[in-house]
Amino acid sequence: MRKTGRCIAVAVALVSYAPAASAETKTGVDKLYILNCGEGVAGDISRWSPGVNVGKSMDFADNCYLIHHMQGWLLWDTGVTDAIAAMPDGQAPADPRMTHWRRPKTLASQLEALGVKRGDIRYVAISHTHPDHIGNVEQFPQAMLLVQKAEYEWPNPLGVGRFKPEHPVTKLEGDHDIFGDGSLIIISTPGHTPGHQSLLVKLPNTGALVLSGDAVHFKSNWENRGVPSNNTDKDKTLASMQRIAEVLANEKAQLWINHDKAQRDSLKMAPAFYD
C-alpha cells in the first residue's frame, strides 16, 4: 500500500511540473504595437544637430512600444505624462527651442483599448530618464524596471527622484538579453545621457528592429551624426551611433527612430501590430 502511494505522488509531481516547465521555456516575441505617447513641435532642430537647420522647427512624435513576448508583456518607454492629455494647449517648454508637447491619447486608454491591464506589464524598460520617456512609469508600480545603473544613479538636476525608491528595478551594466533567448536585447548606447540604452527586437515576420530611444532624434540627425548640445558625452554619443550602425548591419535590422514623426507616419499604429 505504502509503495503504491509513493508511486502516485511521484506521478502527480511529474504531471504538475511539466506544464510549468514548458510555460517558462516558451521563447520569442510575437507582437509589437506602436502607441502614441505624445506629439509635439520642436522649436529649433539645430539643438539636436548644431549648425544644421538653424531656427527650423519640426513636428516630433513620441512613441511607446508595447511588446508581447511568450513569457509576458514589455513596455519600452512610457512617453510624456498622461496628464498632458487634459491640457488644452499642451505643455510648453521653458526653452522655446525645445519641444511643445501634446497628448492626443493617454497611454492608459490605449492599453485599455488593447485589453492589456496595467498589472499584465511584466517589464517597463526605458531608454533614458528624460521626462518625455518616463512620464508614466509609476502607472506600473509592480512592473520590473529595466534601467542602466549609470542612469538610475545619475544625479537629477531638479533634485527629486525620477522613480519611486520602492519601484522594483534591475540596474543593468551594459547589454542585456531580457528573456535569454535573443529576441529582446537591450543595447547600451550612452552619450545622450549617462546610461542611455536602445532595444534590439527580433520579430518572426517583420525581422530585426532597433528602437533608438534618443541615441538619435530624427533621420537627418542620424545621417549627419549630429550630437545634441545638451548631451552628457559627445564621444560616447558618436561611439553609440557607430555601435547602432554595426548592429543594424550585423542583424540586417531597421532603425526605428522614436521622435521621427515622418518615419512614424509611415508605420502602422496600434491597434495594428507588427509580428
Ligand SMILES: [Zn+2]
Ligand atoms: Zn526624447
